[in-house]
Each structure stands twice: as structure tokens, then as C-alpha cells.
Amino acid sequence: MKQISFVQRSQGRHWVGDGFPVRSIFSYNDLAEQMSPFLLLDHAGPADFEPTSRRLGVGRHPHRGFETVTIVYAGEVEHRDSTGAGGSIGPGDVQWMTAGRGIVHEEYHGSDYARRGGPFEMLQLWVNLPAKDKRVAPGYQGITAAQIPRVELPEAAGTVRVIAGELQGVEGPARSYSPMNLWDLRLVAGKPVRLTVPAGHTTALFVLKGALRVDGSDAVVGEAELAVLEREGDTLQIEAVEDTTLLLLGGEPLNEPVVGQGPFVMNTQAEIRQAFLDYQSGQLDRP
Numbered sequence: 001m002k003q004i005s006f007v008q009r010s011q012g013r014h015w016v017g018d019g020f021p022v023r024s025i026f027s028y029n030d031l032a033e034q035m036s037p038f039l040l041l042d043h044a045g046p047a048d049f050e051p052t053s054r055r056l057g058v059g060r061h062p063h064r065g066f067e068t069v070t071i072v073y074a075g076e077v078e079h080r081d082s083t084g085a086g087g088s089i090g091p092g093d094v095q096w097m098t099a100g101r102g103i104v105h106e107e108y109h110g111s112d113y114a115r116r117g118g119p120f121e122m123l124q125l126w127v128n129l130p131a132k133d134k135r136v137a138p139g140y141q142g143i144t145a146a147q148i149p150r151v152e153l154p155e156a157a158g159t160v161r162v163i164a165g166e167l168q169g170v171e172g173p174a175r176s177y178s179p180m181n182l183w184d185l186r187l188v189a190g191k192p193v194r195l196t197v198p199a200g201h202t203t204a205l206f207v208l209k210g211a212l213r214v215d216g217s218d219a220v221v222g223e224a225e226l227a228v229l230e231r232e233g234d235t236l237q238i239e240a241v242e243d244t245t246l247l248l249l250g251g252e253p254l255n256e257p258v259v260g261q262g263p264f265v266m267n268t269q270a271e272i273r274q275a276f277l278d279y280q281s282g283q284l285d286r287p
Contacts, residue, residue: 001215002203002233005034008226010043019056019109020044020122025206025226028126028265032258034228035202037128037178037251039066039258039265043208043224045121046074049109052117057108062284063099064275065134065265067127067176070095071163071184071247073208075120076110082285085140088112092145094163096174100129100136102275102284121208123247125182131256131267133177138285147173148184157191158240160184165250167195180251187212187240195248199234203250210244 008031010023025041032039049056057078070077072089079095080086082104089095090110097105109120129136143163149170151160160167164174165181174182179198187193187210197203204226205212211222214229215237221227229236231253257267264275278284 002197002229002236004214004217004219004221005228005230007219007221008228010224016042016044017056017058019058021047023224025224028258028260035204036253036255036258037180038202038204038249039126039128039260040124041206041226041249042124043206044124045119047120048118049075049114049120050117052114054114055108056114058106060104060106061263062102062104062279063263064102064284065271066099066129068095068097068099069125069127069174069182070107071123071125073121073123073245075118075122076113077122078108078110079105079140081105081138081140083138083140087142089142092148092161094143094148094174096141096143098129098136098139100134100138101287102278103138104284123206123208125249126265127176127180127251128254128258128265129177130254134266134271136177137287141174143173153193155191156188157193158185158187178252178254181248182250183248185244185246185248187238187244187246189240189242189244192237192239195236195238196234197236197250198252200231201250201252202231203229203236203248205229205238206247206249208245208247210246211241212244212246213239213241
């Protein structure tokens, strides 16, 4: 049975652009080895925005060497990038962008949402690419809520949306470059849930709303907290203390050097220097 290794908490809130009030839960600067293949988790919101005609968000900026995964819980996000891909995602939708050898993109509140205002909440996860795939062509997966299969848990204990990976023979639609599970769970208070995950993989639980216990422990993992589990074992038992929304991150560790600076994450300092040179010369997304 998997046990909690440690609980990671945000150290404060900051703004990304003028549209995303973010709590950074972890990054490659502090937990690169413990969280591999995941590099960063930002929790934007929950917040409320007044109706506006302004474009709120983040303008054009580069990435290389990893993927960004954006999950919207409330509000809308519009994406455009240098490959010509893009779209608008709303509650329950997912944007999975592969930066690969290089991409320049922008992220703003959806125009319809901006006009009406209201609640806003999203997660953005950075997923590292294996060294052999760092220079793959950029890509974009716009995944709607309707495309994400839902698994009903036994004893009416809740539901799991399988974004990536597999649960009880149900496979998620997202394509990834290394084995991983990304599950969006809604749990009913007081009903134990047992899940099977691959032994040896990184496994972590991020609570967006509510609170839970892991394997009968007295310790409660609450809102905006990340429970990082030991890699040993393949069985996870959790119980919601109150009705709870959480995200399970699971993935095979890459066991490769992580060297990053800002929007670029590679394996060596030389590759980071080259990324900056390529961006400055307009060559970032060239083969």
C-alpha cells in the first residue's frame, strides 16, 4: 500500500500576465528528481473576474523541451501558437501542447468568458520530454470534456475522468511521450477508494477542493496541497473527508538530467544557451 512521502504546499500567490493569479505548487527548481517526469504545477484561481473587453492573459512567449497541459475547471482559455494551432477550452476541457524543438504561444481568457466574467480556475502542468524526444516537432491536442472517458467507482464513491493513461481498461485520449496517468477525480465523502497504479512510478495527488486521507492515515491533505507518494507498491487507498476534487499525476521517472532556465528545459547548459540563441535569432521552432 502506498504511503505519503511528503506534502508540498504553495508558498504564496503571484500573477502570470494579467489573467492568471497563480499558486506554484512545485517546479523543476525544487523537485525535479522527486516529481519526474513532471516539471511544474501551477494552480490558477479560484478567482472571480469582472466582465471586460480587455484581453487578459499572457502574450507571446517561447518554450522548448517539454509539454504543457492545461486543464480548465471554470472559465475559458484561448491558445494560439507559432504552428498555427489553437483553440478555446472551457470547463472540463484540456489543452496538451508539445513544445518539442520549440514553439511560441500565447494564452488569454476566452473572449466570451471575458465579456461575461465570473469564476475562473485552471491547472497547468509541465511534462518533461525524454532526451531523445526533446527536438520533436511541436504539436497541439485540444481535448474536449466529451472526449474524456469517465469511470464510475465502486459503491458510488465517485468518478474518475481518464485524461491520459489507463484505468480499469479505459484509456484516456491524450498522447504522451513517456508512460503516465493523468486522472481527474471527484470523490464522495466517507467512501474509501482503492486504485491500482504502476509500481516504481511517481504518484502524487493534488487537492483542488475538499480534503482526503491516504491509506487510513490521520493526516489530512487539504486544498491546494500536493501529496507525493512513495514509489514502492502499486495500490493506493484514499478516502475523502468531504466531497473532494483532485488530480492524480502518475508517471515513469525519466532518470535524466534536468537543466532549465525559465521557459526552456533541456538536459545540458549548452542546450539551454542554444535555446536562447535560437529564440533571439528567430530560429527556435525551425527543424
